[in-house]
């Protein structure tokens with residue numbers, strides 16, 4: 001590991017240690033912990049994220065290019081078990097063997113100049129999210145197909161295409177949603193619907209997969225420009241996509257091997273945000289809205305109320321964060337978040353309005369997944385609170401539908417992640433459960449799993465120390481099933 005980065009003499013360590021590689025793979029019971037492991041917490045908490053930012057002497061050119069490493073915390077019979085394993089993509093396997101960059105990434109070039117990159121698309125590092133659906137566990141990245149992983153030991157099964165229905169070249173986002181009433185999993189990917197004299201026509205491909213894991217319906221939503229679209233929101237009847245002001249300027253340079261996608265991605269305040277409401281049965285757009293410039297990378301819940309659709313999301317009015325993402329160890333950079341907003345889309349008269357719910361900088365909104373598409377009270381997000389030392393997420397917040405907000409801030413030198421809700425066994429209410437938060441302890445260069453009561457987030461019920469650090473990850477998924 002590189003020397004521990006600090007913010008200055010006698011100051012708490014920065015978040016950069018939490019970006020260092022975890023090359024080892026583990027499987028062990030967490031025997032000693034603080035507090036009491038709740039007896040009604042049972043299931044598996046999967047997480048995914050880049051497990052390494054360096055290969056050999058090289059640093060990847062973007063946080064998004066680190067190889068996907070799945071983790072699983074299993075809670076059963078009063079015990080907690082941890083394991084982690086890399087997804088064996090061709091990129092991971094070949095770069096591990098060579099200890100060198102062999103694949104092009106979102107912001108990483110293969111050494112050797114433009115000829116080494118000419119016409120090559122970024123590799124799929126399977127590093128962004130995970131879902132257990134159709135009795136299969138997947139590692140997801142929006143740059144390719146899902147990767148199937150065996151849930152009991154996290155060994156890689158292989159790339160998955162839903163029996164050929166997810167066609168070659170059709171990508172599958174990291175953010176699908178399971179529809180609670182039907183059990184269907186809805187996912188999407190940016191694509192091309194056809195090629196005309198005007199060139200390739202951009203679209204969103206939308207996929208619907210039944211609880212048995214069969215992709216039984218596909219649709220296409222035509223768009224005017226090739227979208228940056230990472231996530232969506234879903235009500236009982238609709239999928240809602242916000243196509244914002246983050247744009248790609250000059251993909252020709254990318255195809256010619258001279259620039260990366262990260263080089264050409266930018267933010268244009270002259271471009272308004274467009275909202276597409278897509279019927280989940282027909283998978284076609286039934287209403288569109290236009291509003292001011294902006295971008296929403298991650299969404300909370302959405303639901304219908306009278307003529308309106310209510311949508312929660314983390315709004316940002318720029319994309320300065322990309323500069324940080326390209327050089328994650330830069331001591332002068334910080335990770336920017338968004339701000340939690342609520343939108344009201346009137347399906348009758350086509351108007352929309354919005355409201356800033358809380359002024360705290362935040363990202364990674366999560367909520368009780370049993371409430372997808374129907375009115376819910378509570379959303380959780382990671383937060384970045386100024387404490388003089390943070391350049392990263394350093395806590396979380398619990399936001400109620402009435403706007404009440406409780407922020408829990410970690411001490412300087414500790415850094416948080418996406419807080420994920422896990423329902424208690426036999427839960428009776430929406431917030432009957434626990435909030436699971438992986439925290440990087442910069443002082444010890446170790447990570448701990450913090451467990452809080454979700455209805456009283458200041459009540460930390462347990463802290464489970466790992467034997468090592470866990471590189472900062474993106475997203476997770478909780479299932480009541482256990483596999484080991």
Ligand SMILES: [Fe+2]
Pocket residue numbers: 128174175230231298474475
């Ligand atoms: Fe994401």
